[in-house]
Amino acid sequence: MFIQLLFASSATLTVGCALGVLATKNLMHSCIFLLGSLMGVAGLFATLGADFVAVTQIMVYMGGVVILMLFAVMLTGGKDFISRAQNLLGLPSSMGNKWTYSVGGLVGLVLLLTNIRLISNVMNSHAPKVIGDEYPSTVSQIGHLLVKDHVLAFEISSVLLLGALVGAAIIARPRKQK
Amino acid sequence: MNQTVVSYLSQYEFYDTLLALFKNNQGALAFTIYLLLSLAIVGMCATIGGLGTYAERKISADLQARIGPNRVGPYGLLQMLADGVKMMTKEDIMPFTADKMLFYLAPLLCLTGVFATLAVLPFSGGFIMADLNVGIFYLVAISSLVGVGVFLGGYASNSKWSMLGGMRGASQIISYEIPVTISILAITLLSGGMSFGTIVGHQGGLPHEWFIFHNPFSFLAFFVYGVGALAETNRAPFDLPEAESELVSGYHTEYTGMRFGFFALAEYIEVFVVCGVAASLFLGGYQVPGISLDILPIQAVQFVIFMTKTLLLYYVVIWIRWTFPRLRVDQLMAVCWKYLTPIAIFNLVGCAIWTVAFNGKSIAELIFGGGH
Structure with missing residues (x-):
């Protein structure tokens, strides 16, 4: 009962706010709707029993990405962009033309079919996967997997993040006065 | 596993009676x-x-040799009720050029972020709403909603004071999250779990069993956490987002009545939450010295102990506010990035090395030989 309620509210939040992102013309409002949508996705993770992933979703997207977007939108002018919006071909319509719609629709269809194929075996059994007896919680299981089986991916992504940090520091450092 | 207050109560007999009801x-x-x-x-x-708010005024009055609120009720204790009634009856003003949706949303986001953290705050061994496996991580994550609220409050008011306050607030909150989270990580390392039950369970009731005195690095981590937490809750000497001598009152300049009340309430409750987290991470939380029984009356004692530690820290926070002058913006960022973050990383590495080198034993255990 509780799981169904959680799923219904999370799914409504995700889809409703995603539609809100598309419907509103104000970039700030779009960001806030995106916040709601990402919160809904965190709720969906919680429905599946993936507590660590749900909290990471909140931490990374709501605490980091959305605030970054809000800053970027605000510093670059925010809603003043509405009147000057143009598509790639320089036409005044901000929403594209027949050509972009058809290409976009095709790409969307292919992505949808690929995704359905990928998750088809999960869809058949929708019950939350019970974690093994050897781990007390999902956190320790994820920790063990990260530093044992997937240590290479873990290290590569940490090097990537370090590169991003150093790059940001180099871009932001003060220039030498001549 | 995820312990909750319901699973705790279900071990007693009266739960079955309730279930029959x-x-x-x-x-x-x-x-x-x-x-x-x-x-x-x-x-x-x-x-x-x-x-x-009452304690803030009374203590500041004490420190400045004044009397403070003393008209409403005995010792002015009912002052907060009078303030509440005043706020509710004030006119709800919406600035003409404000962004209406975001203007309404901002105080609610602040209050939601703070109230959501209360779900994992360990008031006692059983009286914790949900002892999540990811408890402290959840708390850090969900309280970032406050930053969004502060920022939106500044943006939506469409006034220069609010805008500056909101920007300062958001940048300060996301900067100081880093040393605070790394300090918490050091404690997670010592206790071997992110749930509050595990963290408090690894400490004892007496000071030498607390994590603050576990090793030199965790002792430093406590102060890094304290400074960072002060900045994250926008308390003086880090109250730049609402610096009244520069920005009128910062991100909530344009807010009136209960909407302003929401911002103020969110701030004071967040200070309480931060003090509670400090008490349970470093100061032994709800642990009762010398008693390992688990019966219902003990829960009340644990609750009292937790509240005492938390409110003592709350007093220190107010004390600091009325003692130190406010920092400048550049000093604020320098303190975070040039001092606190390196110290926090040093503490994390130090705690890791200590755990490996001394097999997770605390200083007291090393000196007095294992037993305590």
Whole structure:
């Protein structure tokens, strides 16, 4: 009962706010709707029993990405962009033309079919996967997997993040006065 | 596993009696218990937030050799009720050029972020709404909603004071999250778990068993956490987002009535939450010295101990506010990035090395030989 309620509210939040992102013309409002949508996705993770992933979703997207977007939108002018919006071909319509719609629709269809194929075996059994007896919680299981089986991916992504940090520091450092 | 207050209560006999009252409907009973306890905790913390404003004025008056509020009720204790009534009856002003949706949303986001953290705050061994496996991580994550609220409050008011305050607030909150989170990580390393039950369970009731005195690095981590937490809750000497001598009152300049009240309440409750986290991470939390029994009356003692530690830290926070002058913006960022973050990383590495080198033993255990 509780799981169904959680799923219904999370799914409504995700889809409703995603539609809100598309419907509103104000970039700030779009960001806030995106916040709601990402919160809904965190709720969906919680429905599946993936507590660590749900909290990471909140931490990374709501605490980091959305605030970054809000800053970027605000510093670059925010809603003043509405009147000057143009598509790639320089036409005044901000929403594209027949050509972009058809290409976009095709790409969307292919992505949808690929995704359905990928998750088809999960869809058949929708019950939350019970974690093994050897781990007390999902956190320790994820920790063990990260530093044992997937240590290479873990290290590569940490090097990537370090590169991003150093790059940001180099871009932001003060220039030498001549 | 995820412990909750319901799973704690279900080990007692009266739970079965209650279950019979609900015609053996587990879900309905659990929902009722959660509902009642949530209302109780939110009500209690709102009262603590309200009393926080009173304590703030009384203590500042003490420190400055004044009397402070003394007209409403005995010792002015009912001042917060008078303030509440005043706020509710004030006109709700919406600036003409404000962004209406975001203007309404901002105080609610602040309050939601703070109230959501109360779900994992360990008031006692059993009286914790949900002892999540990812407890402290959840708390850090969900309280970032406050930053969004502060920023939106500044943006939506469409006034220069608010804008500057909101920008300062958001940048300060996301900067100081880093040393605070790394300090918490050091404690997670020592206790081997992110749930509050595990963290508090690894400490004892007496000071030498607390994590603050576990090793030199965790001792430093406590102060890094304290400074960072002060900055994250926008308290003086880090109250730049609402610096009244520069920015009128920062991100909530344009807010009136209860909307302003929400911002103020969120701030005071957040200070309480931060003090509670410090008490349970570093100062032994609800642990009662010398008693390992687990019966219901002990829960009350644990609750009192937790509240005493938390409110003592709350006093220190107010004390600091009225003692130190405010920092400049560049000093603020320098303190975070040039001092606190390197120290926090040093503490994390130090704690890791200590755990490996001394097999997780604390200083007291090393000196007095294992037993305590």
